[in-house]
Amino acid sequence: MLPIEIRDVTLTYDTPGGKVPGVKDVSFNIDASEFLCIVGPSGCGKSTLLNMIAGFLAPASGEIRIGGKAVTGHGMDRGVVFQDFAQLFPWRTALGNVSFGLEMKGVPKQERETIAREQLRLVKLEKFTGSFPHHLSGGMQQRVAIARALAYNPAVLLMDEPFAALDALTRDEMQRLLAEVWRETRKTVIYVTHNVAEAVYLADRVVVMTPHPGTVKAVIKIPLPRPRDPLSVEFVECQKELLRYLGHDANPSETEKSAVNGKLKSGA
Amino acid sequence: MTENGQTIRSLVRAAITLAAAAAVYEAAARSGYFAPALLPTLPIIAHTLFAMLADGSIIEHAAFTLYRVMFGFSLAVVVGLPLGILMARYRRIEHFCLPLVSALMPIPSFALVPLFMLWFGIGNLTTILIVFYAATFPMLFNTWSGVRSVNPIWLRAAGAMGADENSLFWKVIIPGASPFIITGMRQAFLRAWIAVVGAEMIAASDWGLGWVIFDAKEFLNTDIMLASLVVIGGIGFVFERVVFGSLERATVLRWGMTRTAKG
Incomplete structure (x- = not known):
């Protein structure tokens, strides 16, 4: 259960179309045993960031520290779950x-x-x-x-949209189960998703990212007690707040960017 | 359906196909258009086959052939499997080996028999080397393709769980490439089985199924030739269906990495 520090992390991708910024000057901290969600549209660099924390990718500049130790590759202090x-x-x-x-x-x-x-x-x-x-x-x-x-x-559990390919009913069940597992194990969790309700249900704090280049738009605390009720007024309020941050940057060239991100993911 | 029921049904299906082919042959043999000495009927072939089985001669010949095949095939696996993996993992080895493989692979193994006879004489060594030559390339090629098609997410997941090169090799790459490796072994065995009969015809003295067929030609013994062909086909069938079939069922089919055809 280690804290994580992310300091000024930047990564650009070389693609046939030239240099594409992946993430730019991203900084935030995660407390030990905290459940942190990273939310953002496709192409905002959230998976890229997770891959850097996992050690599959190295940042071009900046630094990631887990329990005070700089990340240089993958290690057994982290467990990874893919989509x-x-x-x-x-x-x-x-x-x-x-x-x-x-x-x-x-x-x-x-x-x-x-x-x-x-x-x-x-x-x-x-x-x-x-x-x-x-x-x-x-x-x-x-x-x-x-x-x-x-x-x-491992002290840290990294999850990259693990439930995104599941049907809605199964996904709800899996979210409940994961909340339970986290309560029992008290791992530090970083959970990437594009599903706002999922983030509000699971997270202590949510990092909202926006694309072109991928930057942190806001870090929002979810003050709701657990277990959380997705139908409560407070829950919906939190969702609305997150959506407001995301909605500001609705971008017409979305599809183009997500195609780039898909390519990079498979190449990484 | 039960496992047993499936096996029986698959045997019945195979028997129907073979019976239909046999009926067509028998009709041709009895049609009167062909000389009986050239196209003996099935009962005559069966009689010859039983006689050869009874005196044990065909079993001995088959044993010689099988020995050569298994020896050459095993060598091909021992060489082709690691080399295929190395080619897929290390670009320099791939660059060095690929032109050689591409140049050697199209040469029919049968075309090498006269040369090998001069180099290695008549007998086991030449036939085993011909078998080895024929079997190595399918083994090598399939392994190479298989390792390149191992899902990268397995390597990533294994890496995240602390797997070193050695563990990756044995616990991820080999099982991950197993559908291709098993196909490679199947094709290698088939090529080996084809090559051995050809090689025995000219490069073996006195023993082997290929030699039996070639020798029978001298005396116009078409029944012996056809009986030997039945044995060659039968052994090939058993290996293909029973040996490799079981290997497939115990591994890639059980793991869901290969599926049986539907409908």
Whole structure:
């Protein structure tokens, strides 16, 4: 449960069309055990920022520190959950997938299976330890991915739109589950989404980003007590506030920019 | 449906196809348009086949052929699999090997038999090397494609979980490329099986199914030739369906990385 500092982080991309600014002079802090959401439209650099915190990308300038230590690559102090269901290894069972990080750490077989079972229980999949990913629904696969990222006990959990490809009902259920998991584990979480309601439901604070170039527009505290009721007046008020910040920058060249972002994501 | 029921149904389907082909052959053989010495009927072929099985001669020949195939095929896997992975992982190795592969691959293995005979003599060494030559390229090529098509998100996820190069190799790249690797082994075996019969015809002395067919020509023993072909086809069929089929069911089909055709 480590705090994270992001200081003046800038990254530009080289594309066939020239240099494209990804994120520019982004700074904010995340407290230990805080749940922070980054919200913004496509192309605002939120995934890029997450990839830099994960260590998959290096910032051109600026610095990211986790627990005071500068990030230089990926490390086991961070667990990562992607949007793509295909992130699980199809040749491993749910248990095998969750055990992977522990295996890399050199934890003995017996012990890692015990831990992996415990993690799968946390995401309510204890009955599916022996199932291969292709026999699990999308929501279940994402829960395995969360268990897998938590299994080796990282201090920080990084999530890149993990529920974006799920149907609305499953997504609600997954958000409740994630809120529960976070309450139990008290990890520092950075959660990227373009879904405002999701951010209000989950976050302690929300970082609003705007594109061209990706910059931080506002950092908003969500003062609501947990568990949160998405139908309450206060909840809707928070949503409105976020939407106001996002709405100011509605941009006609949106589609063009999101295409650029898509390309960069796959290349990164 | 049960596993057993599926197996039986697939066997029945295979039997129907084979029976239809046999019926067409038998009709041609009995039509009177062809000399019986050139186109013996199925009962005659069956009789010859049973005689050869009973005295054990065809089994011995088949054993020799299988030995050469397995030896050459195993060598091809041992060389083709790691080299294919290295080519896909390291650009310099790819740049060095690819022109060589592209130049050597189109040469039919059969065209090398006379040369290999001069270099290595008549017998096992030449046939094994021909098999090796024929089987290596499909193994190499498929592995190379397979490793290049490993989903990058697996590498990323594994990297985030602290996997080093060694773990990536054994625990992500090899299983991730397994559909291609298994296809490579299938194709390599098929090429090996085709190559061995050809090589045995001229480069083997006294033993092997290819030699049996070539030798039978001298005495116009078409029944022996066709009986040997049945054995060659049968062994090939068993390997394709039983050996590689089971390997596929135990791995990539079970993992959902390859699916059976629908409908």
